[in-house]
Amino acid sequence: xxxxxxxEDPAALEAxxxxxxxxxxxxxxxLLKFHSDGDDHEAFVRTAxxxxxxxxxxxxxxxxxxARAIDMGLFDFAGKIAEKLSRKxxxxxxxxxxLARLAYSTGDPEKCLRIVSQHIEPGNxxxxxxxxxxxxxxxxxxxxxxxxxxxxxxxxxxxxxxxIHKVLDELARGGHVHSQRDAAIEAVALARGDLYLETKTxxxxxxxxxxxxxxxxxxxxxxxxxxxEGLFLKANLGLLSGSWHEYREVFKQAxxxxxxxxxxxxxxxxxxxxxxxxxxxxxxPGIASQTDIQPDYKIPEAVLECCYLxxxxxxxxxxSPQIDVGLVGATMAGGGAERVLLNAxxxxxxxxxxxxxxxxxxxxxAQHHNHYLREYGIDIETASDCRVLPGVDTLITxxxxxxxxxxxxxxxVYSEILRRRPKVVHAWQDSTNLEVAVxxxxxxxxxxxxxxxxxxxxxxxxxxxxxxxxxxxxALLQRPxxxxxxxxxxxxxxxxxxxxxQPNEHCHVVYNGLNWPxxxxxxxxxxxxxxxxxxxxxxxxxxxxxxVFRVVEIKRPELWLDVVLTMLRQxxxxxxxxxxxxxxxxxxxxxxxxxGLRDRITFAGNVTNASEKIIAFDVLLxxxxxxxxxxxxxxxxxxxxxxxxxxxxxxxxxxxxxxxxVLRLVDSARSDAFVAQISNLFDLPLCAQLLRDAATTVxxxxxxxxxxxxxxxxxxx
Numbered sequence: 001x002x003x004x005x006x007x008e009d010p011a012a013l014e015a016x017x018x019x020x021x022x023x024x025x026x027x028x029x030x031l032l033k034f035h036s037d038g039d040d041h042e043a044f045v046r047t048a049x050x051x052x053x054x055x056x057x058x059x060x061x062x063x064x065x066x067a068r069a070i071d072m073g074l075f076d077f078a079g080k081i082a083e084k085l086s087r088k089x090x091x092x093x094x095x096x097x098x099l100a101r102l103a104y105s106t107g108d109p110e111k112c113l114r115i116v117s118q119h120i121e122p123g124n125x126x127x128x129x130x131x132x133x134x135x136x137x138x139x140x141x142x143x144x145x146x147x148x149x150x151x152x153x154x155x156x157x158x159x160x161x162x163x164i165h166k167v168l169d170e171l172a173r174g175g176h177v178h179s180q181r182d183a184a185i186e187a188v189a190l191a192r193g194d195l196y197l198e199t200k201t202x203x204x205x206x207x208x209x210x211x212x213x214x215x216x217x218x219x220x221x222x223x224x225x226x227x228x229e230g231l232f233l234k235a236n237l238g239l240l241s242g243s244w245h246e247y248r249e250v251f252k253q254a255x256x257x258x259x260x261x262x263x264x265x266x267x268x269x270x271x272x273x274x275x276x277x278x279x280x281x282x283x284x285p286g287i288a289s290q291t292d293i294q295p296d297y298k299i300p301e302a303v304l305e306c307c308y309l310x311x312x313x314x315x316x317x318x319x320s321p322q323i324d325v326g327l328v329g330a331t332m333a334g335g336g337a338e339r340v341l342l343n344a345x346x347x348x349x350x351x352x353x354x355x356x357x358x359x360x361x362x363x364x365x366a367q368h369h370n371h372y373l374r375e376y377g378i379d380i381e382t383a384s385d386c387r388v389l390p391g392v393d394t395l396i397t398x399x400x401x402x403x404x405x406x407x408x409x410x411x412x413v414y415s416e417i418l419r420r421r422p423k424v425v426h427a428w429q430d431s432t433n434l435e436v437a438v439x440x441x442x443x444x445x446x447x448x449x450x451x452x453x454x455x456x457x458x459x460x461x462x463x464x465x466x467x468x469x470x471x472x473x474x475a476l477l478q479r480p481x482x483x484x485x486x487x488x489x490x491x492x493x494x495x496x497x498x499x500x501x502q503p504n505e506h507c508h509v510v511y512n513g514l515n516w517p518x519x520x521x522x523x524x525x526x527x528x529x530x531x532x533x534x535x536x537x538x539x540x541x542x543x544x545x546x547x548v549f550r551v552v553e554i555k556r557p558e559l560w561l562d563v564v565l566t567m568l569r570q571x572x573x574x575x576x577x578x579x580x581x582x583x584x585x586x587x588x589x590x591x592x593x594x595x596g597l598r599d600r601i602t603f604a605g606n607v608t609n610a611s612e613k614i615i616a617f618d619v620l621l622x623x624x625x626x627x628x629x630x631x632x633x634x635x636x637x638x639x640x641x642x643x644x645x646x647x648x649x650x651x652x653x654x655x656x657x658x659x660x661x662v663l664r665l666v667d668s669a670r671s672d673a674f675v676a677q678i679s680n681l682f683d684l685p686l687c688a689q690l691l692r693d694a695a696t697t698v699x700x701x702x703x704x705x706x707x708x709x710x711x712x713x714x715x716x717x
Contacts (some may be wrong), residue, residue, distance in 0.1 A: 096115055130160055143583050217237060323355045330409075343515055344704075433452065436450075449711075485711070486628070492508075533616050538602065543682050551583070624645075
């Protein structure tokens with residue numbers, strides 16, 4: 001081949017360079033330029049990786065390589081490019097925004113926010129910079145700050161809709177309610193001028209504010225009674241709100257309109273299939289005679305009820321099982337239930353002959369879904385008994401009937417059941433329970449275990465499908481292949497009261513099992529306590545009131561702070577230390593600042609291995625309004641730290657033999673009742689033996705081995 005042909009053919013040039021003993025930097029640069037102009041992004045990144053060690057730095061090509069490496073998830077390579085940047089380059093928008101993307105993609109939204117803040121000036125910033133700031137604030141659950149940015153800085157152009165949608169998605173998924181949300185949506189919509197009502201309706205739908213969306217859509221239709229956009233929004237409202245029966249005629253119009261989105265029309269056809277199935281289901285003799293089953297066609301209540309009571313049949317004949325149990329959880333984020341789930345998987349291997357696997361919906365580090373995997377040193381990519389379930393391209397029935405919050409995950413579980421054929425599938429937490437139940441019934445699993453970790457779920461979960469839970473659980477518990485496992489007696493009693501049912505042989509209580517650290521001597525504990533306090537800048541002589549909780553409404557953070565502020569005013573030796581983050585954290589910080597006591601409260605945010613740091617406390621203060629079985633209280637008791645807690649749910653079961661000294665339960669929601677108990681503890685400290693005895697009791701009652709053996713008995717009964 002002549003030299004000119006080789007230079008114009010990327011494949012030939014790459015073959016020549018790969019086989020050549022010479023580095024030939026100019027030819028490599030030419031190859032890099034070839035790939036940068038083409039559609040083969042993987043080849044471009046691969047080539048850039050090869051030549052990064054000897055080519056002079058080129059801002060344009062390396063910025064492009066950095067962007068494409070992040071797009072492809074090649075974060076290690078992106079990090080290598082980032083390491084070569086000078087300080088001057090890092091501060092340019094060209095590289096700065098890509099570095100912010102890299103930080104966000106690798107699970108560091110705080111760093112992302114720090115970087116992108118350098119590129120935001122009111123009236124003079126790129127939409128991408130504002131977008132990155134919004135999703136970083138969302139990942140940090142600083143929704144109020146995100147909404148303030150949208151409201152005050154007029155950054156509501158269509159080009160950042162991707163970020164606004166992500167903020168609203170996260171807000172709806174977490175179930176938080178923020179007063180600034182509506183103001184932010186209003187500000188963004190106003191910035192769109194003539195598209196005000198269309199924009200407002202779209203954003204309200206994204207925020208799952210169906211009542212608000214209905215009102216906005218009504219105004220839009222009064223102004224524009226006939227439009228493709230209006231029909232699109234109306235059909236979406238019907239789908240998302242679940243009122244499929246009411247929107248039958250709208251669905252027919254939408255499908256007949258060629259201008260509407262294909263994906264929307266596919267979803268509508270799935271809804272119509274579900275409605276047809278429900279018609280037949282409710283007309284069947286066995287169902288029509290049951291007065292407690294109401295054919296209201298409200299989705300997902302009716303669909304779930306239909307599925308669980310016989311609306312779906314086993315789609316695949318059971319085969320010889322490959323494993324005993326598939327444990328199914330949403331993520332490995334930093335919650336108590338997630339940790340207990342991982343403990344169960346590890347415990348089955350260590351203490352029983354049960355062959356189990358852990359199946360997750362997500363372990364995305366960018367969303368902190370790998371928290372406990374990282375803490376336990378588990379690599380999800382290489383682990384043989386732990387995996388993230390593959391996604392779904394096309395929904396099939398019955399999964400296409402389900403609400404969008406359930407459908408894809410349910411089909412993912414179904415596919416994995418067919419692949420691994422467990423004897424038992426064991427779901428953890430409410431939404432997962434409903435998803436796994438449909439999948440397990442369709443796949444013909446012998447036994448399906450539902451394992452909630454809270455009290456009455458339609459009060460705990462502020463999500464659109466929560467009203468469906470009651471009818472769904474009632475239908476499920478009529479099936480002989482379903483077992484209900486609750487983590488405390490209080491939780492089981494609450495579910496039975498909520499469902500208006502009596503517990504039977506398929507209802508169980510299995511206490512959470514935790515891996516407790518080795519017992520330490522008095523001297524070791526004193527040294528560890530002193531070191532932790534020094535690390536947090538707290539005096540070794542301080543009386544430390546501690547808290548460990550996600551700073552959300554259900555935990556009553558204002559009550560916690562009110563108790564703390566009262567104690568700080570009464571006792572100059574008092575200091576407070578809070579582990580945890582959440583949407584109300586900044587409210588607490590502002591309240592402490594206004595009280596003039598901010599310097600005596602350490603807001604540590606999310607910390608790794610928080611359970612090991614509780615020893616820094618002199619007392620744990622826990623003010624949550626509802627708990628099934630609070631793990632943090634168990635951890636405090638094992639750490640020989642006394643507890644003052646609201647007497648809610650299963651809190652008293654944490655130390656069932658207690659005499660009210662180590663675990664002090666407060667029935668009142670008044671701060672002075674908590675203050676009185678803490679003051680008494682500080683005035684009359686408990687003897688060391690009393691604390692050691694409590695720790696021994698908790699270790700024995702709430703260990704991993706006991707939990708997995710109790711679960712094994714349920715599987716094999």
